[in-house]
Amino acid sequence: MAQGKKVVAIDIGGTKIASALVTLEEGAKPVVEFYDKIPTEAKKGGQQVLANAIKMARRVIELAGEDVCGIGVSSGGVIDPRTGDVTYANDMMPGWGGTHLGAELTAATGLPARVLNDVHAHALGEARWGAGRDASSCLVVAVGTGIGGAFVERGSIMLGAHNEAGHIGHVSCTDAAGVPCQCGATGHLETIACGPGIINRYLELG
Numbered sequence: 693m694a695q696g697k698k699v700v701a702i703d704i705g706g707t708k709i710a711s712a713l714v715t716l717e718e719g720a721k722p723v724v725e726f727y728d729k730i731p732t733e734a735k736k737g738g739q740q741v742l743a744n745a746i747k748m749a750r751r752v753i754e755l756a757g758e759d760v761c762g763i764g765v766s767s768g769g770v771i772d773p774r775t776g777d778v779t780y781a782n783d784m785m786p787g788w789g790g791t792h793l794g795a796e797l798t799a800a801t802g803l804p805a806r807v808l809n810d811v812h813a814h815a816l817g818e819a820r821w822g823a824g825r826d827a828s829s830c831l832v833v834a835v836g837t838g839i840g841g842a843f844v845e846r847g848s849i850m851l852g853a854h855n856e857a858g859h860i861g862h863v864s865c866t867d868a869a870g871v872p873c874q875c876g877a878t879g880h881l882e883t884i885a886c887g888p889g890i891i892n893r894y895l896e897l898g
Contacts, residue, residue, distance in 0.1 A: 766813030811840030
């Protein structure tokens with residue numbers, strides 16, 4: 693997106709969808725307006741999540757009352773940033789995998805949409821404007837409904853061959869041996885160290 697322009701920002705997570713109008717100016721931190729959030733309603737399926745995201749985007753465009761040049765989206769799941777498609781999502785967001793998110797938002801609003809994985813987007817923001825601004829590289833780990841991670845090298849996200857680089861929630865963890873993960877495997881870090889995982893582990897230990 694060109695700097696000095698207003699863009700719609702949409703963040704789609706397993707629990708909530710947040711939206712805002714963001715102004716990008718050369719040499720300055722982004723200015724955020726009209727911040728709002730609604731429940732994702734992920735358990736209702738991918739089409740409901742998409743409908744909620746479109747509703748939020750349209751609301752911000754309406755509130756902006758002036759030209760908006762595009763939509764920037766961060767979303768849970770594995771994202772192909774070249775197409776804006778959700779190529780995979782686990783059972784925390786059933787039916788989300790296979791959603792043509794970027795194309796659907798463009799069709800609904802008439803604006804170009806660019807999509808990144810939510811933690812990849814978080815890391816890029818930290819590297820450009822946040823805690824990693826003066827560093828040549830940075831690792832961002834996000835702990836919430838799940839666990840995500842992303843690595844930024846000289847201002848560029850390391851995506852990997854399948855757009856999954858940095859997703860450290862799905863590395864093996866000996867303390868999680870035998871515990872089923874929502875991705876379908878067992879023994880992953882996310883199963884015991886994400887928010888719900890910590891609570892479940894606490895209850896198991898009494």
